[in-house]
Amino acid sequence: MPEGHPTMPASAPVAPGAPLPQGHPPVSDANKLPPSAEELMKQLDSTEGLREREKTFEIASSLGKLYYTNGRNAEALSYLAQAQAQSDGARTRFLALKKKLGKTPLLSLAEANCGFTPGQTLDAMDAAVQARAKSGDIAGAATCARASLEPVLDVELLRGNALYLQGDSVASLKAYARVLEVEPKHAEGLFSHASLVFETQGENLQALKSAREGFDALVAVHPQSPRAPMARELSQRIEETVKAGGRQKWLASRAADRRVRLSQGQAQAQVGALPSDAPRPLTPEMVDAVKNTERTPELEAGLAKLVDEGEEHLARGRYQEALANYTRVVPFQPENGRAKAGMAWALVGLGRPMGARVWSVALQGDAGAVEKLGDTLLAKGDAKGAKALWEKLSQDVPDYPNKAALQAKLSQ
Structure with a gap:
């Protein structure tokens, strides 16, 4: 027992909740479970002036990642923008050093011997880079500057994803381009x-x-990347699209081919032309309108009905109709894991290029909701779709907590 602890009688243990014996030292909360993500965000939301306060790169990026992985993209973008602002100096320094090197390649990390340690702050690494550049070691400074920007590239990627999900494709493209400006061979970029x-x-x-x-660069530089198979497929699709003279002509050609196959009674399993009436992304004005809409019981009931209808469309293979439903729900309920899972599966079913990205976001936010979508598809008679969804979930989340139950479903 710790020093000063009173002698305990050899009797039954003290009942839970009973007061401690007189003289008992304070009990620490060391064994208390950490707050859940939802509890933590509630605490953050109630902290007055938190968003406006100046933060280090590390704090701003951590807050941005927390909100992003929980489907709150507007808040995520606010903090990720602060993280970007804190990192702009280090980023600009690297680009200047790289320009001085010209065509001379960066050194290997072993050759540069940056001396960075795990958990070291961006500011500390940037200070070391500046000192090295001042000493005249441009090659070493440039290599270390690039190494210090690894967490910055993660922030830029998340910004791009969040902007896309908010409907701002133009700003999203710029964020991805910033990644490639620093690292032209970045796989996710x-x-x-x-x-x-x-x-x-x-x-x-x-x-x-x-x-x-x-896409071709990704396959060439990162042939083992999980993105490589999709990149090969999309590269081929682009080649066909360019030869056709653009997407509308390619779609028209595919539709014509489909009609011929259907007329011959041979193509039911190969119907795959993408529809030309895909819903447009939300504009910033539309996003503001959504934010200002009063959440009435009638609205909530209408959104729930749209989700139900979306799942019915998915079970019948009507992916475009399902996507149209979900794009009306998610702006109002970005935390709705059921709607995000349905939207992701609709995009995967349509073969949309950003389907892999939205699917990944759905898995990060609520993989359990994705599994439950498979249960819904099965209940609605789409056993093939349910199994395909579960197989993709099992493949993309190898450490899924409910893996045993998932495998049991797949073995049925």
Whole structure:
């Protein structure tokens, strides 16, 4: 027992909640469980002036990641923007050092011997870079500056994702481009930028060619990346689109081919043309309108009905109709895991380039809701769709907590 602890009688243990014996030292809260993400965000939301306070890069980026992974993109963007502002000096310094090197490649980390330690702050690493540059070691300073920017690239990627989910594709593209400006071979940067260019500039043949170059670069530099198979597929699709003269002509060609196959009674399993009436992303004005809309019981009931209808569409393979429903729900209920899971599966079913990104966000936010969507599809008679969803969930989340139950469903 700790020093000063009174002698305890050899009797039954003190009942839970009973007062401690006189003279008992204070009991620490060391074994108290940490707050959940929801509890933590409630505490943060109630902290007056938190968003406006100046923060270090590390604090701002941590807050941004917390809100992003929990589907609160507007708050995430606020904190991620602060993190970006705190990192702009280090980023600008690296680009200047890289320009001085010209065509000379960066050193390896072993050659540069930066001496950075795990958990070291961006400011501390940037100070070391500045000292090294001042001493005349431009090559070493540039290499260490690049190494220090790894967490900054993560922030830029999250900003791009959050902006896309908020409907601002133009700003999202700029965020991804900032990643590639620092690291042209960045796997996620290449995939995200090329996917969004393909999705938003389907009639711009030059832009489509640049998107294909991005996909091809990812495959060449990162052949083992989980994005590589999709990148190969999208590269091929872009080649077909360019040859057709743009997406609308490609879709028309696919639709014509489909009609021919259907007339011959041979193509039910191969119907795959993407619809040309995909819903447009929300504009900033539309986002503001959503934020200012009163949350009435009638509105909530209407949103719930849209989700129910969306799941019915998914079970019948009507992915475009399902997507239209979910895009009306998610802006009002960004925390709705059921709606996000349905939207992600609809995009995957449509083969949309950003489907992989939205699917990843849904898994990060609430993988359990994705599993439950499979249960819903099965209950509605779509056993094939349910199994495909569960297989993709099992593959993309290898450490899924409910893995045993998931495998049991797949073995049925």
